[in-house]
Amino acid sequence: MIRFNLNGRWIESTDIDPACTILKYLRTEVGQTDVKEGCAAGDCGACTVMLGEMTEQGIEYRTLNACIALMANVHNRYLLTPSGIGRAGDLHPAQQAMVDTHGSQCGFCTPGFIMSMANLYQNACINEKQALTDDEIHAALSGNLCRCTGYRPIVDAAKKMAELPKVDVSKISTRAGVQTFDPDTQTLSPQPLQYKDGHRLFMPYTEAQLKALLKAYPDARLWAGGTDIGLEVTQRFSQFDTIICVNRIPELAASQDTGNQLWLGACVTFSQAENELAESFPSFAQLLHRIGSRQIRNMGTLGGNIANASPIGDTPPVFLALDAMLEIDGINGRREVPANTFYLGYKKTVMQPGEYLRGIRVNKLSAEETLTTFKISKRYDDDISAVMFALYLKVNNGTIDSARLACGGMAATPLIGEKTSAALTGKPFTMETFKQAADCIEQDYQPISDVRATDKYRIQVTKNLLTKAFIELNQKGDAA
Secondary structure, X not given: OEEEEEOOEEEEEXXXXXXXXXXXXXXXXXXXXXXXXXXXXXXOOOOEEEXXXXXXXXXXXXXXXXXXXXXXXHOOOEEEOHHHOOEOOEOOHHHHHHXXXXXXXXXXXXXXXXXXHHHHHHHHOOOOOOOOOHHHHHHHHOOOOOOOOOHHHHHHHHHHHHHOOOOOHHHHHOOOOXXXXXXXXXXXXXXXXXXXXXXXXXXXXXXXXXXXXXXXOOOOEEEOOOHHHHHHHHHOOOXXXXXXXXXXXXXXXXXXXXXXXXXXXXXXXXXXXXXXXXXOOHHHHHHHOOOOOHHHHHHOEHHHHHHOOOOOOOOHXXXXXXXXXXXXXXXXXXXXXXXXXXXXXXXXXXXXXXEEEEEEEEEOOOOOEEEEEXXXXXXXXXXXXXXXXXXXXXXXXXXEEEEEEEEEOOOOOOEEOHHHHHHHOOOEOOHHHHHHHHOOHHHHOOOOOOOOOOHHHHHHHHHHHHHHHHHHHHHHOOOO
16 A cells, blocks of 8 residues: 655555556546656656655655656655645745746746745745755756746746745645654565556565565565666566665665765765765765756665666766775675676676665775866756766875776776776876876777767767866865
8 A cells, every 4th residue: 555645635545556657646547737747757857746754853855757756755755746835725936936927938847847946945945045046046947947948037936936925835745634753664564565467566664674575586676766767667668576665774875974984875865965975075076966957866876876887877987986885785695895896797786686785885085185076968967978087086295196087988887997097196296197197098998989979079088087187186286
């Protein structure tokens, strides 16, 4: 049985397919057509909804793309759509501001923009904040596309909504009865959410439960953020005999600072990681702002990005450059493997059936160490990398003691450039050193040509990024 709150009304049903997308359920099962289908791939944002979860601080909301998020996401949570965010017949400030600034043109994208704005309002404006910055607005709307090119009045609407009478959607979500946070629910045994043809979806709340499920179903499909599984469902019409959702396990969604090291649970989302990494790895945190959209970053996880083993994943090259350790657990016991031995080939890793990625451990940078990341893509926001570049350096008294260059989009797996890294190590920190090292790029990488870039472009841009890294570090004096 799936139980969730839709626009203030609790729904409990044994007939809901947990592997159905939220968008399909809303439009075809309950006639909630205010949520639109644009791309069915998590790109356009027309299907944006707000998902709330009860915490000790109250209901916390985030946006997500209903077109690729599965219904299991909403279990024991609060779901809001555009028609549900008003109060007693009045418009929500995000809606009223769009009217006042003439922010809607053809109107198809408008519901998605409204939800992104309403979530920004909920998290930033109801606590007496009177103004939103351009950066906050652009970040919130980066996953919403308008074919009419009406962005200027939409941004005006986002600025104006903070001036309007306050509306707290938490009160809308709980108007059918208040549900308080109950930590004891985390110890419940995971009951399978059955779906068509006897397929199963499990939602464990502890690692012990997860391991028991993996012992019974070692070939089950693990689901963390679900952004890739959602695409398989909507684009390839895939079905899975058994899905195990791992993102309700608190230990996997937590991080820990041990002083010299940072441990990140595999289910830490990109949105969480932006905050977790900001102080120790600012370049990495800035990179995360460009992974997908806010809706995608609210769903996607660090562990999923690593274990997916895509050659164009954005975070694996960074963890390679940082010489991260990956913690693997499961029916075979717990072990740690270096990130640089994790990938065996295209979409292949060292993980065995019945295992899961538990977390990532990275050493913090000392005063002599730097991390530089660059992402090359056709669009600045919400796009896949043509080249992902990450460079770790340790420089003492003008000499490079150690270097690790890692790139994505340049081979069948994320890959360390061994020869380029060796050409930097032990050399003086000068432009000449970096130019000479750039000549090794072609020995380390033999990329392919595809829709994102040609092989020659990828080689040349990686060479350019290496020299760009020197220029930026030299200007800031970070590697003096």
